[in-house]
Amino acid sequence: MIRRVHLVVVVGLVVALLSLQMRLGSDRGKASLLAAPLLVSQIDAHATWYNLCNGSNGACGNCSDASVHAAWPHIDATNCHRDCPNSSVTSLSCGSKVTVSDLCPYKPSVEVEVRDCCTCDGTGGCNGSSRCSGTSWNSGDVTIDLTTTSFISLHGSLSDGRIPVRAYYNY
């Protein structure tokens, strides 16, 4: 009888210990998953602005100049990549979010929604490799074209035209 009691007590302790360990591990796992870093692509380049979105147009549709929207040079779903063969960024889907930060000091930042694709005809739009007398004179390619609202929200003044940024995407 005493042996059986001992056995029950020991097994009970083991079960309690296992439950405690699992609970501890589970809680720590949750906290860690919340704090775990995301896998984010990023590129340092230039941002500029445009004002052609009227609320219903754009390669993805519903692009609005009054919203924090943007044009991205590579959107496979809209065949934009055919116009930007040298784009250094990967394809995004319509509606993707991109966070754009002024470089440096790493802020301010705005999160914009991709609703359009840039034009890249070799000399303008998101290609942006300006040339003078046939020689490339500005190494900073434009990666993202912001609506006027996005650009003002990020930088304040449209008259600056083109600004160095870090773009975070694929998250």
Added chain:
Amino acid sequence: MKRKTFVYVLVSILILGGIAGGLSVTQTYAGLPLLMPTPTVDAICSGDDSVDSQELVPPPHSPLVPLENIIGGTVVEVEETRIVISTAARGQVTLQIVPETRIWKGKWDSQLPIEVGDFLYGYGVPNEESTVFEMEQLEVNIVNLRGPVSSVTQTAAGVDIVLEESYTGVPTLVHIESDTLVTTDSGENAFEETPIEVEVGDGFQIIGLQLRDGSVLATRIF
């Protein structure tokens, strides 16, 4: 005796298995990520520019200008300290001009008048209904053109070019004058200090003031 030994061995195996299992769960879900370094601002800003992908959390949304403060539209009425504009999203909106309002029309504080038909972008503090804004900044008739040059004409003031705008394909006459700022990798200087040779086929980005005849006075070129 044998039975007692068997029970103790079984209990020991259960206890060790429980501890090992618990450690395994803890390490799998919590242990490794906690050991990863957290990126710092300094590390990000001083890093290699060519970095394409890292494990980072994007910075939080922290705009310089709040979205609700931004306004743009076409001028339909002008008074001394008050402008009414027509907007796509909010209908007619009144902009109050105060002494502190910064105005760009070709350049900052150019003193060029704002006229009916002008289009503008800016930001200020809206009232509760967002029908009246006390403006902090306005940029009037500003355009941004990108594309290849299709013709070049030397003028007394500088050079006139026709730019085939990349998005629209519309050719636009652009006047580059002596005080137009030219941005290159080595810096930014006035056109008269950095005369550049413009040829058909060159690509430019032009920030400028749209004039009444539809041509553009370039203020900054890239």
